[in-house]
Amino acid sequence: xxxxxxxxxxxxxxxxxxxxxxxxxxxxxxxxxxxxxxxxxxxxxxxxxxxxxxxxxxxxxxxxxxxxxxxxxxxxxxxxxxxxxxxxxxxxxxxxxxxxxxxxxxxxxxxxxxxxxxxxxxxxxxxxxxxxxxxxxxxxxxxxxxxxxxxxxxxxxxxxxxxxxxxxxxxxxxxxxxxxxxxxxxxxxxxxxxxxxxxxxxxxxxxxxxxxxxxxxxxxxxxxxxxxxxxxxxxxxxxxxxxxxxxxxxxxxxxxxxxxxxxxxxxxxxxxxxxxxxxxxxxxxxxxxxxxxxxxxxxxxxxxxxxxxxxxxxxxxxxxxxxxxxxxxxxxxxxxxxxxxxxxxxxxxxxxxxxxxxxxxxxxxxxxxxxxxxxxxxxxxxxxxxxxxxxxxxxxxxxxxxxxxxxxxxxxxxxxxxxxxxxxxxxxxxxxxxxxxxxxxxxxxxxxxxxxxxxxxxxxxxxxxxxxxxxxxxxx
Amino acid sequence: xxxxxxxxxxxxxxxxxxxxxxxxxxxxxxxxxxxxxxxxxxxxxxxxxxxxxxxxxxxxxxxxxxxxxxxxxxxxxxxxxxxxxxxxxxxxxxxxxxxxxxxxxxxxxxxxxxxxxxxxxxxxxxxxxxxxxxxxxxxxxxxxxxxxxxxxxxxxxxxxxxxxxxxxxxxxxxxxxxxxxxxxxxxxxxxxxxxxxxxxxxxxxxxxxxxxxxxxxxxxxxxxxxxxxxxxxxxxxxxxxxxxxxxxxxxxxxxxxxxxxxxxxxxxxxxxxxxxxxxxxxxxxxxxxxxxxxxxxxxxxxxxxxxxxxxxxxxxxxxxxxxxxxxxxxxxxxxxxxxxxxxxxxxxxxxxxxxxxxxxxxxxxxxxxxxxxxxxxxxxxxxxxxxxxxxxxxxxxxxxxxxxxxxxxxxxxxxxxxxxxxxxxxxxxxxxxxxx
Numbered sequence: 001x002x003x004x005x006x007x008x009x010x011x012x013x014x015x016x017x018x019x020x021x022x023x024x025x026x027x028x029x030x031x032x033x034x035x036x037x038x039x040x041x042x043x044x045x046x047x048x049x050x051x052x053x054x055x056x057x058x059x060x061x062x063x064x065x066x067x068x069x070x071x072x073x074x075x076x077x078x079x080x081x082x083x084x085x086x087x088x089x090x091x092x093x094x095x096x097x098x099x100x101x102x103x104x105x106x107x108x109x110x111x112x113x114x115x116x117x118x119x120x121x122x123x124x125x126x127x128x129x130x131x132x133x134x135x136x137x138x139x140x141x142x143x144x145x146x147x148x149x150x151x152x153x154x155x156x157x158x159x160x161x162x163x164x165x166x167x168x169x170x171x172x173x174x175x176x177x178x179x180x181x182x183x184x185x186x187x188x189x190x191x192x193x194x195x196x197x198x199x200x201x202x203x204x205x206x207x208x209x210x211x212x213x214x215x216x217x218x219x220x221x222x223x224x225x226x227x228x229x230x231x232x233x234x235x236x237x238x239x240x241x242x243x244x245x246x247x248x249x250x251x252x253x254x255x256x257x258x259x260x261x262x263x264x265x266x267x268x269x270x271x272x273x274x275x276x277x278x279x280x281x282x283x284x285x286x287x288x289x290x291x292x293x294x295x296x297x298x299x300x301x302x303x304x305x306x307x308x309x310x311x312x313x314x315x316x317x318x319x320x321x322x323x324x325x326x327x328x329x330x331x332x333x334x335x336x337x338x339x340x341x342x343x344x345x346x347x348x349x350x351x352x353x354x355x356x357x358x359x360x361x362x363x364x365x366x367x368x369x370x371x372x373x374x375x376x377x378x379x380x381x382x383x384x385x386x387x388x389x390x391x392x393x394x395x396x397x398x399x400x401x402x403x404x405x406x407x408x409x410x411x412x413x414x415x416x417x418x419x420x421x422x423x424x425x426x427x428x429x430x431x432x433x434x435x436x437x438x439x440x441x442x443x444x445x446x447x448x449x450x451x452x453x454x455x456x457x458x459x460x461x462x463x464x465x466x467x468x469x470x471x472x473x474x475x476x
Numbered sequence: 477x478x479x480x481x482x483x484x485x486x487x488x489x490x491x492x493x494x495x496x497x498x499x500x501x502x503x504x505x506x507x508x509x510x511x512x513x514x515x516x517x518x519x520x521x522x523x524x525x526x527x528x529x530x531x532x533x534x535x536x537x538x539x540x541x542x543x544x545x546x547x548x549x550x551x552x553x554x555x556x557x558x559x560x561x562x563x564x565x566x567x568x569x570x571x572x573x574x575x576x577x578x579x580x581x582x583x584x585x586x587x588x589x590x591x592x593x594x595x596x597x598x599x600x601x602x603x604x605x606x607x608x609x610x611x612x613x614x615x616x617x618x619x620x621x622x623x624x625x626x627x628x629x630x631x632x633x634x635x636x637x638x639x640x641x642x643x644x645x646x647x648x649x650x651x652x653x654x655x656x657x658x659x660x661x662x663x664x665x666x667x668x669x670x671x672x673x674x675x676x677x678x679x680x681x682x683x684x685x686x687x688x689x690x691x692x693x694x695x696x697x698x699x700x701x702x703x704x705x706x707x708x709x710x711x712x713x714x715x716x717x718x719x720x721x722x723x724x725x726x727x728x729x730x731x732x733x734x735x736x737x738x739x740x741x742x743x744x745x746x747x748x749x750x751x752x753x754x755x756x757x758x759x760x761x762x763x764x765x766x767x768x769x770x771x772x773x774x775x776x777x778x779x780x781x782x783x784x785x786x787x788x789x790x791x792x793x794x795x796x797x798x799x800x801x802x803x804x805x806x807x808x809x810x811x812x813x814x815x816x817x818x819x820x821x822x823x824x825x826x827x828x829x830x831x832x833x834x835x836x837x838x839x840x841x842x843x844x845x846x847x848x849x850x851x852x853x854x855x856x857x858x859x860x861x862x863x864x865x866x867x868x869x870x871x872x873x874x875x876x877x878x879x880x881x882x883x884x885x886x887x888x889x890x891x892x893x894x895x896x897x898x899x900x901x902x903x904x905x906x907x908x909x910x911x912x
Contacts, residue, residue: 437543
């Protein structure tokens, strides 16, 4: 079957690592594990985590992946790598040698990105495997506990999964302690310095409401419910913590999808061009590489978009055009140095904002579409007039931008212990069916009425879920 | 330079570990639960009626989707074109999440989330009848027909017919006997030689007892074997009756459980397509249900207007309608067929009649009488009156007539629309459940 041996892999791996060092990458130790397609499906279903707690949704995901794979609707990824120290990657046993070489180089790209990008700093990569294993053990303990049981655990997990991404997104920003928050509120309430004090009326001092819970709108739904619903049992609190920690682990990957995939693709292309592959391997590499990074018509392929920007960024520093020198001056550092810097300091939204140029957008023919009736219709294209709008739209939809921002405004609304949520509406409405079902989960965890304020079709609306079920009514 | 480790593939481990098995099982259970909750809706869908058992059907299920707060329909997006995108160009169709790119017609998309799964009809029927455990049906199933099923070899015997003679074992037992005899002979010879006493006579009688009957029983060429030798050691040693081993074969009697479903339908002019469809759905359920309880189920179709005929399935459901209605004719036909082919002592009879109740008045008495007779010989006899919504206020009804029939195994149901089918079916079987 396989036309290669582990020695072949080790041989090419050594060559690849020379290039990794030459490029100035900084990686965690790397472990590769060879697996068959069934293992790969299972790893995909559990996001690559070797030991993960059980939940039916992973079974569903496995079945779906397997069906798609078996009917030839989708292939399997060549590789899967998880953010841990040492980084763990799975290689598909049945792949060709060329694919393995490509994959190994690609994995080092991800590995370097995990280790250096700022969003991953809080994921504590050295504990990843152990943390997930501990989670799995705790969940299993609760399931096996006769006083709790699998059904009640599932009940909580279902609800917690629905809310897991409703949490603060920028992990580099520290959450304030209650005392700090209070101080900040008091500080904000003080009237600012006014150079024309003598002519202006002195603004009234409005005392901040320090009795309010939460003091300021709170994005961490699960953690807030965990800390403020006194009727939750300890095991329920623990489950909420577990689900939240897992979401926190995966948010950096959601936030840097384009950068990360683009970076790994750029790295593997650089490396494979440098290690002098024999001709037949090189030709196969070109085919495979183009399969991975080709654009998706009508959509966005993060590999393609990311690779384009990284490539362009390096060119702008190494071989700037005359206009670029005129506009931005002579570059002060080499392209590679710039790339290494950017891969550390940016995430998708800032990356696109800073480095997706008008020229690139036009070259890729990016457009904005809107639903009209049953059709998706192009509304703006990247021309001189609209390219900024298209870019803004793209930035809004990448990373966690695809998840609605919902914050807890009040935990005791109307003095009935009603949980009042507010959706930060930015023109995109909530999908109502999902909102209803998810609000039901909030109700399940909070144990009292839960409401969410949002805008539906231009009208401010209050969605309510309580013991009488779901209702929606417009607000004045 | 970083450290790198390659871990080779270990097939034994891969085959042993199926980590998602438990989660898949739970997911499967949830699908089943969801199907069971919506079973009435699913049955009401035309698509499952009359399909073969192993046919895979798509069942819309709810409740096992993972919900989250997500953006809805008015969300714009950004895509990449082929270099010539213009405003106003259509680039795709907006779709609700979870809905396949099927052949949905525009505008009829349901507001709720549909998640479809494939189940076989067989599985669906299992789920359907899972809750309907009917102890009485089990008990009644004891009224069974015994039928020889299979012959099975069970050990060996010394008597039997020639065809079952086990030659191998026969020869073996002869050899065993021969050794035994020879040993004793040797001992006797020695004793004779040593003592030469009066024991001689006993040995002679025994010898004759051993040899004599075999010659009578078996046509072995004992003489030819015997003739040339004649010495003491290779003395003639034929087969004895005791050597013969026959295979013993028993015929197993199996308790057959037979049931016949008699479907009687009114095909008078007033039965339109909708009514027939409702009737058909009901017959379908009944037949499937009986199939789960009995090994062999036969089905008889009787259609009637003023006269009754036994017809084939195709004709039964698709024959054009005409004429008036004598319900009694249908019942009489059923009684005839049962008497002729499905005697109640051997068969469990389930009869069901679907009509719109628009019987010719003069026939009502006869119909009631025939219904009485049918109820006497059937395990369960039902009458379903099919009145598409509203029509029951101005059409005549047999329900009032049949109210006078107080047989315990008789049940009337009213079906007004397709959603009624499942509840009425359950009500129909509940009657069977109550009776003792």
